[in-house]
Amino acid sequence: MAKGLRQGCSLSPPLFNIVGEILYLMLSKAVEKGLFQGFVIGKAENSTRLSHLQFADDLIIFCQANLTQIKNVIRMLRIFSVMAGLHLNLVKSKLFGINIEDEVLADWASQVGCSVGYFPTEYLGLPLGAKRNSEALWDPFFRNFSAKLAGWKASYLSLACRTGKVVEFGSFEPSGWVWNVQTRRNLYDWELVQWMDLMSKLKDIQLSELVEDFLSWSASRDGLYSVKSCRNTLASEFGGSVLWIQGVWMGLAPPRVEAFLWQLAHQKVAVKVELVKRGIPLRDDILCPLCKKQEESVQHLFISCNVVWELWNKIASFWDISLVLPHDPPSLLSSLGNLEIYSGSHLLVNLES
Numbered sequence: 001m002a003k004g005l006r007q008g009c010s011l012s013p014p015l016f017n018i019v020g021e022i023l024y025l026m027l028s029k030a031v032e033k034g035l036f037q038g039f040v041i042g043k044a045e046n047s048t049r050l051s052h053l054q055f056a057d058d059l060i061i062f063c064q065a066n067l068t069q070i071k072n073v074i075r076m077l078r079i080f081s082v083m084a085g086l087h088l089n090l091v092k093s094k095l096f097g098i099n100i101e102d103e104v105l106a107d108w109a110s111q112v113g114c115s116v117g118y119f120p121t122e123y124l125g126l127p128l129g130a131k132r133n134s135e136a137l138w139d140p141f142f143r144n145f146s147a148k149l150a151g152w153k154a155s156y157l158s159l160a161c162r163t164g165k166v167v168e169f170g171s172f173e174p175s176g177w178v179w180n181v182q183t184r185r186n187l188y189d190w191e192l193v194q195w196m197d198l199m200s201k202l203k204d205i206q207l208s209e210l211v212e213d214f215l216s217w218s219a220s221r222d223g224l225y226s227v228k229s230c231r232n233t234l235a236s237e238f239g240g241s242v243l244w245i246q247g248v249w250m251g252l253a254p255p256r257v258e259a260f261l262w263q264l265a266h267q268k269v270a271v272k273v274e275l276v277k278r279g280i281p282l283r284d285d286i287l288c289p290l291c292k293k294q295e296e297s298v299q300h301l302f303i304s305c306n307v308v309w310e311l312w313n314k315i316a317s318f319w320d321i322s323l324v325l326p327h328d329p330p331s332l333l334s335s336l337g338n339l340e341i342y343s344g345s346h347l348l349v350n351l352e353s
Contacts, residue, residue, distance in 0.1 A: 019084050019086070020054060022080070022083070022084065023054070023059075023080055023084075024052075024054065026076060026079070026080055027051060027052050027061070027076070028051070030072065030073075030076050031049070031051045035069070035072040035073075035076065036051070036061075036063040036064070036069035036070075036072050036073050037049075037051070037063060037064050037069065038050045038051030038052070038062040038063065039062055050062060051063075055124060058123075058124065060123075061073055065097065065098075065099075065100050067108050067111065070095070070108055070112055071111075071112060074090075074112050074113075090112070090113045090114045091114070091115070093114040093115070094109075094114060094115050094116065094117030095108060095109040095112070095114050095115070095116055095117060096116075096117040096118070096119065096121075096129075098119075102116075120134075120137070120139075122139075122140050125140070126140070127139070127140050165213050166207065166213050167207075167213060169181045170207075172207075172209055176206055177206050177207040179199070179202050179203065179205075181198075181199070181202075183195075188277055188278060188279055189277065190277045190278075217229065219232070219233040261333060264298065264302065264329045264330075264333070265329065265330050265333050266330075267298040267299075267328070267329065267330065269298050269301075271296045271297060271298055271301055272285070272286040272287075272295065272296040273286060273295050273296060273297040273298075274297075274298070288300055288301060288305055290305055290306075290307040290308065291305050291306050291307055293306075298328075298329055299327065299328050299329065302329050302332075303325050303326075303327070303328070303329065303332070309325075312325060
């Protein structure tokens, strides 16, 4: 015991509870002696006086707006510090006031040696002091989301470019705007193709020093993004929207299934061949787990594998369908609308690419 307890020792929780109970008794005794007061919740016989709240190693103490009571709280905490051998760190402590002028609150905090806190604030990860349905109530969630988004961007963009402003992806030279987009890591082969395609589209775009950065979606009249405008733009660029309307976003399956079909249409399903392209070491284990004969690619796993082909035949025989599968999944999805009815009980599915 003379050497203290290590982290994770089984004696730590009960000892912490014992010390916490002593602090609770000291605070309760101080309120009983009138050294400071909390506030009353409820009315008459159902009322309860709340003087403090303990959350593990965090403590909230309530007292009246009186400098004497604040000093009594500090004195009591110093006594507890001497008794328990624990250090009282007033630098990390904050004094919050309700309906008190900022100058008065700052003077009191200076006299006791702590800092000033302001509402609304965040305590133990939750908003505190904000009005219901106010914007301040949602600030912690927005900050957490922004922090996660910033971490995601930091994985792909350079430190100089991860804020996302257009002006940070290049510079104005005497000859005009020059793009300079950098990445934090080396690109894989399949990413390099996309990178070259992006740069070929950016090279003809010139910026003006007289216009500030702003968000605008050119595919819609109001400048706001919508899924419909995006789909229409892609359809006009790639010669029709058959793939998306008839093959993927048909509304006949749960969203997670449609999202999987979207990945399949782009042949970006995480099969073993794609994982190797992304730099994930699989050693020599890249064969199809069903047939154990060929590499597990998107085309093989969903079309040409012998086991999968037997499954397609069973589905076709169950629905009394004659079908010929195309050579790749995107062609399969694009051809789902080409169902030709030849009789009341027989369908011929012409899915040749």
